[in-house]
Every structure is written in C-alpha cells, then in structure tokens.
Amino acid sequence: MQIIKQRNQLTPLSTQLRAQGAKIGFVPTMGALHQGHISLVEASKKRANITIVSIFVNPTQFNDPKDLEKYPRPIEQDIAMLEAAGCDILYLPEASDIYGPVTQVTDKFDLAGLDLELEGASRPGHFAGVAQVVKILLEITRPDILFLGQKDFQQCLILTQLINSLKMPVELVMCPIYRESHGLAMSSRNVRLNPQIRQKAGAIYASLQYAAAMVNILTPQEIQQAATAALNTIEGFNVDYFLLLNADNLKPITPETPTNRIVIITAVLVDGVRLLDNMVIS
Numbered sequence: 001m002q003i004i005k006q007r008n009q010l011t012p013l014s015t016q017l018r019a020q021g022a023k024i025g026f027v028p029t030m031g032a033l034h035q036g037h038i039s040l041v042e043a044s045k046k047r048a049n050i051t052i053v054s055i056f057v058n059p060t061q062f063n064d065p066k067d068l069e070k071y072p073r074p075i076e077q078d079i080a081m082l083e084a085a086g087c088d089i090l091y092l093p094e095a096s097d098i099y100g101p102v103t104q105v106t107d108k109f110d111l112a113g114l115d116l117e118l119e120g121a122s123r124p125g126h127f128a129g130v131a132q133v134v135k136i137l138l139e140i141t142r143p144d145i146l147f148l149g150q151k152d153f154q155q156c157l158i159l160t161q162l163i164n165s166l167k168m169p170v171e172l173v174m175c176p177i178y179r180e181s182h183g184l185a186m187s188s189r190n191v192r193l194n195p196q197i198r199q200k201a202g203a204i205y206a207s208l209q210y211a212a213a214m215v216n217i218l219t220p221q222e223i224q225q226a227a228t229a230a231l232n233t234i235e236g237f238n239v240d241y242f243l244l245l246n247a248d249n250l251k252p253i254t255p256e257t258p259t260n261r262i263v264i265i266t267a268v269l270v271d272g273v274r275l276l277d278n279m280v281i282s
C-alpha cells in the first residue's frame with residue numbers, strides 16, 4: 001500500500017491511473033477503522049481496480065472541540081488493517097493539504113434543507129463541514145465511485161445531493177450497515193462504551209426491528225413513541241430522535257404524503273456517546 005500525504009502527488013497519480021483505464025474506488029474515513037470500514041474497502045475492491053482510502057479527522061465537522069480532541073486516532077492499527085484488506089493507496093493528509101492555511105468551510109452548498117434536520121439540528125454546521133471536506137477529497141482523489149456506509153444515512157443523502165448539484169462525475173454507492181454480533185451498528189465511537197453498556201446498546205437495533213415489524217399495524221407516531229419510551233427505560237440511554245421518515249427526502253410520512261420507501265432512523269445518547277442507526281424498508 002502506498003501512503004501519500006500530499007495532494008500534489010495523489011491527484012496526478014489518480015489522473016494517470018484513470019487515463020490508463022483503471023476504475024478508481026474511494027472510501028473517505030476519519031480513521032479508527034473497524035470492520036464496517038473494511039466492508040467498504042471490500043466493496044470497492046469488487047467494483048474498482050484501484051482503491052484509495054483517506055484518513056482525515058476533519059475539524060470543520062465537529063461542533064464540540066472536546067469531541068474532536070477525544071476522537072480516537074490509532075493510526076498504526078489503521079494502516080495495518082488497510083494493508084490486510086488490500087487497499088492500494090492511503091491518503092493521509094495534514095489539514096493544510098486539504099484546506100490551505102485556514103481550516104474552515106468556505107463554500108455555500110445547496111443541500112436542499114437535508115442538513116437542517118436530525119443530526120443537523122443537534123450539530124449545527126456539521127453537514128456543511130462534511131460537504132466541504134468530501135468535495136475537496138473528491139477533487140483530490142478523482143474517483144469513479146465513492147463508497148459510503150448506510151449507518152450515516154443522512155450523510156449519504158446529503159452527499160448525493162451535493163454530487164448532483166455540483167454535477168460531479170462520480171457514482172455514490174451506499175453500503176449496508178455492518179453490525180456487531182448483538183446488533184449494534186459498528187462505529188468508531190463504540191470503543192468509548194464500557195463492555196456492559198456496549199452489550200445493552202444492541203437494543204437500538206432491536207427497536208428498529210420492532211418498528212419495521214409494526215409498520216403496517218401502528219401509525220408512525222405510535223411506533224416512534226413506543227420505541228422511544230422503551231429505549232429510554234434502559235439506564236444510561238437517552239433518545240434524541242426515533243423517527244419514521246420518507247427515505248428519499250427525510251420528510252415526515254403523513255396520510256397525505258405516503259411513501260413506499262421508509263427509513264426508520266434514530267440517534268441515541270448512550271452514556272453520553274451519540275450512536276446512530278437506521279433501517280430502510282419498502
């Protein structure tokens with residue numbers, strides 16, 4: 001695996017590989033890699049000839065400086081995992097290689113209001129930071145296919161909107177959520193949970209399964225209330241949202257606006273750690 005720290009080396013290499021006919025897959029990450037990330041690398045290796053992974057803990061998408069500081073950075077372990085998974089190129093930049101001298105969001109994006117709800121409501125500016133860094137990463141890596149995990153479903157919709165609005169020549173592939181054996185969606189934040197509560201956090205997936213089973217029996221509001229109440233009874237759990245929404249635009253489902261694709265989407269603070277999960281049903 002080649003480790004590249006500078007865009008002025010990576011962009012010409014990617015351009016040259018594409019000119020030679022290689023299809024390039026790209027997996028952007030913030031490191032602290034787990035099996036979920038590796039499943040994205042595997043998906044890329046199936047579809048592309050060259051897989052580029054980036055590791056960059058992007059400051060502009062953190063609205064809590066403590067969260068940024070606490071974000072795990074096990075770089076040696078990450079490199080070993082990527083080597084084992086057969087990643088071809090690791091882009092490992094400093095902030096200045098991404099942003100220049102000042103690390104900030106400079107572009108105004110049309111995110112169709114998708115950035116204001118759910119995670120956006122709790123973390124103002126978060127998605128502007130994500131959109132900015134992904135736009136820059138795509139400009140630097142020039143991939144044919146971008147692989148993202150469904151765990152961050154809202155992020156996937158927002159980046160689809162970004163790519164479409166900027167007419168960027170890249171296909172976005174959303175890969176299925178990778179789960180721990182008891183159902184908890186894999187996340188770099190899971191290591192912050194103690195083992196007992198990490199085990200209990202499997203209840204989040206169980207609540208999605210319950211909601212999916214009830215979808216033709218109860219109203220969305222009834223399901224939301226029941227699931228929220230059940231999760232909140234678990235010690236250390238505090239539901240931020242548990243919602244059934246239109247999976248195409250994250251709008252509420254009402255009798256006037258029914259939909260065939262529903263996303264059951266939730267954020268739960270578990271011992272203060274924000275855990276996201278979702279399930280799409282047709």
Ligand code: PAF
Nearest residue numbers: 028029030058130133152
């Ligand atoms: O999902 C993530 O890890 C990040 O939001 C991303 C897409 C790498 C941008 O920093």
